[in-house]
Amino acid sequence: MDQATSDDVTVRARSLLGRVLHGHGAAARITEVEAYGGVDDPASHAFTRTTRSEIMYGPAWRLYVYRSYGMHFCANVVTGPTERAAAVLVRAGEIVDGIETARSRRIGVKDVALARGPGNLARALGLDLDDLGTDLLSADGVRLGDAPIDPPPVMAGPRVGVSKAADVPWRFWITGDPTVSAYRRSPRAPR
DNA sequence: TAGGCGATGACCT
């Protein structure tokens, strides 16, 4: 993709850090994200257009939920524009509301780890396939809060878990935040 | 319709 489009994708990903994602009975301040470029990013689900990835080709600020490894759900924010199919994977967050609900979904886990990792975050917030396509700017239900007044300090690094384009530094996290998940390279990614 | 694989997490040492 061209430089301007690439910049746009990463700017939108960074802008999600520090915003609050409201789920079902719990909410998390987003501390870690990964950007996916869409139609020309080989690591993106939208690289091949299928029924599953169709939602990403639609308007921005919709929720894209998919099932991974059979049992985990991962939540993405479609960042648009239409037909570009860019999206941001929400990898980790800090529970800021409904912590008792989140704890009840994640028995025996320390508070700092309640929403650490994309599968865990979706579980703590109660997100699943029923939330696919939700408009995150709507007034109630699953939604995204306003951007923080003071943007948090951000660091960038390679994406986790992807076997293609693993060296693209499109993972962003809030510097020093304890809820950020540990980096682990995909065993399938060529070095 | 069958086979391979994965944007993971949990557990073990």
Next chain:
DNA sequence: GGTCATCGCCTAC
């Protein structure tokens, strides 16, 4: 640090 369970999707036949 390392290993492995697990099952819905995608692709090729």
